[in-house]
Structure formats: C-alpha cells, structure tokens
Amino acid sequence: MNGMTPIVKKVTQLIVGLIFLYGIYIITHGHLTPGGGFAGGAVVAGSFILLVLAYGSDILKLKKREEGSSVVESLGIFLFIVLAFAAIFIGTKVFFANYLPKGVIGELISAGVIPLYNIAVGIEVAAALFTIFLALVIYKEEVLK
Amino acid sequence: MEIILSIVIVFMILGAIYALYAKDLLSALIACGIVGYGLVICFLLLRAPDLAIVQIVVETITLVIMVAVVLNSTREELKEKAVVKVDGVSYVHQRYIVNVILVVVFALFLLYFFKESIYTLNHFGEHVTRMSTAYIESAAEQTGSANLVTGVLFDFRGYDTLGEATILFTAVIGILTILRAKAKK
Amino acid sequence: MIVYLLCFILFLVGLFGVLTKRNVIKIVIGLSIMEFSIFLFFALIGYIDEGLAPIIVQNISSTKFVDPLPQAMVLTAIVIGLATNSMLLAIAIRLYKKYNTFDIRKINSLKG
Known part of the structure; x- marks a missing residue:
C-alpha cells in the first residue's frame, strides 16, 4: 500500500501522538470517567491504523508479517487470566475477587485490581483490532497484487 | 425525549433501507455508517457515554475494514x-x-x-431497577470504582469480560488462518 | 412505546436484507443492522426519565441513575460484533479471490 499526499502525512505526524495518548488516558481513567479498556484499546488501535493508512505499510517495517501484534494480543489476554487466577491464591480465595485495597473513591489509584484489568483488556483489544487490520493489508499486498 | 429519539431512529431506518438498496457497494457501506453513527447519538441521549465512545470508535474501524474489502472488487450490486x-x-x-x-x-x-x-x-x-438496585447502591463501596459500568463489568460480571476476551482472541486466530496466503516455513 | 416499535422495525429491515439479498457484503450489512437494533433495544430498556449517567461524582447527591447492567452487557456485545463482522469479511474477501464474485448464487452453483 502506498502512502498518501504530504499534507495527510504531516497532519498525521502531528495528531497521531495525541490520539495515542488519549487512548492511554481513557484506559487508565476507566474506573473514574466514561470509557475503559474496550474504548481506550480501540482508540489506540485506531491511532496505529491511521499511521499505516497515511504512510503506507512500509513505515512500520512490516516485512510481510503480523507476529508482533499477535504476540502482544496473547500477552494481553494472558495478563488478564493471570490477574484473575491470582485471586484464588490471595485474600478471599475466590476467582475474580478484588484482592487489592480499594482506596478512596474518585482517586486515580483506587478500586483495587480494576485498573489493572482495564490495562490488560486495553492491550488485548488494541492488539486484536490492529492484527485484524494488518492481516487484511498483508493479504491484499501478497495476493491481490 | 421520546420524540427526539424517534426522529433519530427513523433516520437510522431510512439509512438502513438505503444501505440495502444501493447500487454501489461503497455507498451501501457509507449508508450503513449512518445507522452506526445514529446509534452513537441515541446512546448519548440515553445517558450511556461508555457505549457512545466504544461505538463511535468501533464503527470507524469497521468502516475502514469494510472499505478495504470492497475497494478491490467490482463494487457492483448484481441485479x-x-x-x-x-x-x-x-x-x-x-x-x-x-x-x-x-x-x-x-x-x-x-x-x-x-x-x-x-x-x-x-x-x-x-x-x-430490580437487580441493578443492589449494583447502584453498593457497587461504589464494594468495588471502589466511581464508574458503575466498569465496576459491574470487571467485578460483578468478570466472567462476561473473560468470555468476551476469549471470543475476540479466537476471532483473530480465525482471521489469521483464513487470510494466510502461503503455508508457513 | 413507539421507540420499541421503531427499534423492532429496524431489526426487521436487517432481517429482510439477510433473507433476500444475494450479495455477501449486503448480508454482512444486514447482520450488522440487526446487531445495532439489539444494542439500541438494550439501551432503551435501561433508560430512566431524568436519570444520570451511572458515574458517581462527589458534588451530586442524587442517586437516580440509569441502569448500568444493560450497558455493561452491550459494551461486551459491541466488541464481539466487531470480531464476528471482521471474520465474515475475511471469509468474503477469500471467496472473492476464489470465485471473482460476491454473488452467493454463483458460489453455490460452482461446487468447489
């Protein structure tokens, strides 16, 4: 896939970092404001997709493979399951129990393991959506050309 | 409230009907986008900002993937x-x-x-709110999360989220399997 | 009650597309319209007049919130819908490569 015009490239260069940071913000503030792992992960994936669309598929040094994002996705779901299983061994010994201290409602460091779950789900969703997009791009480059 | 919502849903229905009858597949996809973004407005009116954020991003990504699929075809609806x-x-x-x-x-x-x-x-x-009364009253104290939707999603109904993550993982594996052009060395 | 009926009509439009259209992309569009109507129905059920979004803020003392349970269910369903849609589209692009058409009647008649 070829890149787009210099105007699109420059604008992308300026705003893609902000979009990525906004996704991170939505993920980490998921227990305080609207949003969470699903929304933030999708925004992060959207920033990567914008980068690939604007600059063409050569910018990420793809070399015709999608293993990287697939491995990150597996890591995300693995982190989620490890966090859930840790509840069996810590505290009340119930699957999916909230074993960390709750803290004060409304502060960033609060709500026990829920922010950690948010981060794990965010990694998983972002990597999954980006992998789907990448698989399509690589397929179109390899087969249709 | 109900009247405004009805107007938005009527527009969504018109968009859906046009999406099914469009001659060009690309314009059919854009008309499908009318339905998706109309749904975002409905979610905002119904006081569901979490759903609105997720839906607007997911709809955009779905549209990009659909256009990527359609763009290389003949794009004609076979009459x-x-x-x-x-x-x-x-x-x-x-x-x-x-x-x-x-x-x-x-x-x-x-x-x-x-x-x-x-x-x-x-x-x-x-x-x-029959069952949700307990959630609304005690979710903040029991989970410590100010956002009640997140509290329900990751604490009371964690199994839902685990199943959702598993389905997403399985779907990605399936897509990688379907779209693989050559066998791995 | 009129919004429930309109939501049902939206579902029927999607069902009509799935049952009558012979184009794979149109079938995917019909399926996603059906999904949208279901999401909308769940959000409509949970709405309460003059209710607030289910987020606790210190300054507001009112406890009249919109039902958070349907919203949590729809949140997972949206992402699952994206996954299944992408899977259908992957199958569609593969079929187009093999048969050079999106028309399922021709795909049926060729038999492999």
Whole structure:
C-alpha cells in the first residue's frame, strides 16, 4: 500500500501522538470517567491504523508479517487470566475477587485490581483490532497484487 | 425525549433501507455508517457515554475494514430481475416469490412474539431497577470504582469480560488462518 | 412505546436484507443492522426519565441513575460484533479471490 499526499502525512505526524495518548488516558481513567479498556484499546488501535493508512505499510517495517501484534494480543489476554487466577491464591480465595485495597473513591489509584484489568483488556483489544487490520493489508499486498 | 429519539431512529431506518438498496457497494457501506453513527447519538441521549465512545470508535474501524474489502472488487450490486420474460410472456421469478413469502412469514412470527412480550415491559423511561438496585447502591463501596459500568463489568460480571476476551482472541486466530496466503516455513 | 416499535422495525429491515439479498457484503450489512437494533433495544430498556449517567461524582447527591447492567452487557456485545463482522469479511474477501464474485448464487452453483 502506498502512502498518501504530504499534507495527510504531516497532519498525521502531528495528531497521531495525541490520539495515542488519549487512548492511554481513557484506559487508565476507566474506573473514574466514561470509557475503559474496550474504548481506550480501540482508540489506540485506531491511532496505529491511521499511521499505516497515511504512510503506507512500509513505515512500520512490516516485512510481510503480523507476529508482533499477535504476540502482544496473547500477552494481553494472558495478563488478564493471570490477574484473575491470582485471586484464588490471595485474600478471599475466590476467582475474580478484588484482592487489592480499594482506596478512596474518585482517586486515580483506587478500586483495587480494576485498573489493572482495564490495562490488560486495553492491550488485548488494541492488539486484536490492529492484527485484524494488518492481516487484511498483508493479504491484499501478497495476493491481490 | 421520546420524540427526539424517534426522529433519530427513523433516520437510522431510512439509512438502513438505503444501505440495502444501493447500487454501489461503497455507498451501501457509507449508508450503513449512518445507522452506526445514529446509534452513537441515541446512546448519548440515553445517558450511556461508555457505549457512545466504544461505538463511535468501533464503527470507524469497521468502516475502514469494510472499505478495504470492497475497494478491490467490482463494487457492483448484481441485479436480480423480479419479472422475467420468456417467449413474450412475463411472469414473476420463482425465487422472488419464495423470498417474499419467507420474509412475510418471519416478520409475522417475530411480530407475534413482540406483541406478546411488549406488555410485560415497562413504559419507556419508567424502568424499575430490580437487580441493578443492589449494583447502584453498593457497587461504589464494594468495588471502589466511581464508574458503575466498569465496576459491574470487571467485578460483578468478570466472567462476561473473560468470555468476551476469549471470543475476540479466537476471532483473530480465525482471521489469521483464513487470510494466510502461503503455508508457513 | 413507539421507540420499541421503531427499534423492532429496524431489526426487521436487517432481517429482510439477510433473507433476500444475494450479495455477501449486503448480508454482512444486514447482520450488522440487526446487531445495532439489539444494542439500541438494550439501551432503551435501561433508560430512566431524568436519570444520570451511572458515574458517581462527589458534588451530586442524587442517586437516580440509569441502569448500568444493560450497558455493561452491550459494551461486551459491541466488541464481539466487531470480531464476528471482521471474520465474515475475511471469509468474503477469500471467496472473492476464489470465485471473482460476491454473488452467493454463483458460489453455490460452482461446487468447489
């Protein structure tokens, strides 16, 4: 896939970092404001997709493979399951129990393991959506050309 | 409130009908986007900002993927004529009749159950929170999360989220398997 | 009650597309329209008049919140819908490569 015009490239260069940071913000503030792992992960994936669309598929040094994002996705779901299983061994010994201290409602460091779950789900969703997009791009480059 | 919502939903229905009857597949996808973004407005009106954020991002990504699929094809809707002429005599195509009968039967079947079940629902805006009362009253203390949706999603109903993550993972594996062009070395 | 009926009509439009259209992309569009109507129905059920979004803020003392349970369910369903849609589209693009058409009648008649 070829890149787009210099105007699109420059604008992308300026705003893609902000979009990525906004996704991170939505993920980490998921227990305080609207949003969470699903929304933030999708925004992060959207920033990567914008980068690939604007600059063409050569910018990420793809070399015709999608293993990287697939491995990150597996890591995300693995982190989620490890966090859930840790509840069996810590505290009340119930699957999916909230074993960390709750803290004060409304502060960033609060709500026990829920922010950690948010981060794990965010990694998983972002990597999954980006992998789907990448698989399509690589397929179109390899087969249709 | 109900009137504004009805107007938005009517626009969504018009967009959906156009999406099904558009000649060009690309314009059909754009019209499908009308339905998706109209849904975002409905979520905002219904006080569901979490859903609005997720839906607007997911709709955009779905549109990008759909356009990527359609763009390399001929993009033409293959027409099926309702009336066929053989030897000067025109008659309605058999498949068309079967389609119409099938749709009418399905619609009547679903309409019957809709009519039966609509009486058991509360009127719009007068929802009674039976089980959710416990969630609303105690979710903040029990989970420590100010956002009640996140509290329900990751604490009370963690299994839902685990199943969702598993389905997403499985779907990605399936897509990688389907779209792999050559065997791995 | 009119919004429930309109939501049901939206579902029927999607069902009509799935049952009558012969184009794979149109079938995917019909399926996603059906999904949208279901999401909308869940959000409509949970709405309460003059209710607030279910987020606790210190300054507001009112406890009249919109039902958070349907919203949590729809949140997972949206992402699952994206996954299944992408899977259908992957199958569609693969079929287009093999048969050079999106028309399922021709795909049926060729038999492998």
